[in-house]
């Protein structure tokens with residue numbers, strides 16, 4: 001059993017894949033924090049992206065999994081907070097690179113766009129891949145501290 005707690009959240013469009021990924025995490029020995037939604041009834045994806053951000057901010061989870069129909073809306077929502085680095089992944093390579101280069105702490109999927117087996121493998125790779133550090137450290141730090149007023153130069 002891993003001591004890591006993984007938070008999961010989805011809207012109705014990601015509910016089925018979230019259920020499958022929850023099973024996969026439990027099979028791998030992770031503790032899970034399921035932040036909903038808990039059925040296929042229509043809900044608003046931002047509310048669930050914000051729950052993932054809250055779980056990370058409050059230290060209730062170290063990593064998150066976010067799912068909606070496309071993965072776009074829920075990752076946009078989570079990424080509105082500077083401590084969230086949510087990577088929308090459609091394949092195993094993006095999952096690996098999101099950890100190596102970006103130190104992603106949330107992986108996002110689009111249930112309507114990715115197969116279950118690919119998503120499960122991408123999740124396994126995401127969890128197994130360490131941040132590469134070195135030249136990537138300063139870049140990731142910049143993600144956490146965007147300038148209040150961005151400049152074109």
Ligand code: RB5
Pocket residue numbers: 011012013014045068069070071072073074
């Ligand atoms: C819900 O129909 C859908 O819009 C949502 O799951 C997601 O794809 C939004 O980005």
